[in-house]
Structures are given as structure tokens and as C-alpha cells.
Amino acid sequence: MIEMENINLISKIALDVELIKKTLAGATAKRWLNVRELADYLGYSKDRIYKIKEEYFTEGEHFHNKTGKLLFDRVAIDSWVVGRTTNDTNKSKRQVVDNILSSIR
Numbered sequence: 001m002i003e004m005e006n007i008n009l010i011s012k013i014a015l016d017v018e019l020i021k022k023t024l025a026g027a028t029a030k031r032w033l034n035v036r037e038l039a040d041y042l043g044y045s046k047d048r049i050y051k052i053k054e055e056y057f058t059e060g061e062h063f064h065n066k067t068g069k070l071l072f073d074r075v076a077i078d079s080w081v082v083g084r085t086t087n088d089t090n091k092s093k094r095q096v097v098d099n100i101l102s103s104i105r
Contacts, residue, residue, distance in 0.1 A: 032071045041074070042081070056080065058094075 030037070039046045053070070057063055062080065063072045 029074065031074050033074055033077075034072070035070055038072045038074075038077065042077070 033041060035046050035049050038044075039049050042049070044052070053063060057072075057080070059065065061073075062076045063070050065071075
């Protein structure tokens with residue numbers, strides 16, 4: 001049985017339960033993120049994400065464009081953030097693609 005002096009604690013307990021639920025929901029990280037979610041995840045603006053995408057990310061590795069919607073691979077982005085992929089590597093990949101495309105024309 002609940003004692004009367006503890007009744008006012010029920011609303012605090014309910015708030016704490018909601019906070020725990022939100023924290024647990026956030027702990028389950030999605031692998032595929034859209035631009036807004038990636039911006040929130042990295043703490044950048046959406047415009048900055050588009051600029052980084054053009055300069056550093058490789059389609060098929062860091063992101064995919066499915067039916068006009070960009071989906072970023074959180075695992076690949078995490079690797080990029082900690083420096084497992086260097087800018088030189090990305091530039092050399094882009095150079096290979098550019099060379100192939102220019103030889104086709």
C-alpha cells in the first residue's frame with residue numbers, strides 16, 4: 001500500500017521513467033542516416049554535410065543515393081571521423097574515376 005506522503009513522488013517517478021525510455025531509444029543507433037540525422041549526429045549544419053559529402057565522401061562507401069534520398073552509412077562516417085580514410089585516399093579515388101570518365105569521352 002502507498003503511504004500518503006509518497007503520493008507526490010509518483011509524478012517524479014513517471015518523469016524519470018520517460019527520461020530513461022528516451023535515453024534507451026537514443027542508445028539504439030541507426031546505421032543509415034539521412035542528411036538531417038547526420039548533421040545532428042556530427043553537430044554540423046545540413047549545408048556543411050553537403051559540402052563535406054562533395055569534398056570527402058565517396059558514393060557507395062560513405063553514402064548511397066536511393067530514389068533521390070541520400071543515406072549515409074554511420075559506420076563509414078565514424079571511420080572517416082577518426083581518420084581511417086584520409087583526404088589523399090579520397091582524392092586518389094576521385095582522380096581514378098575522373099581519368100576513367102575522361103577516357104570514355
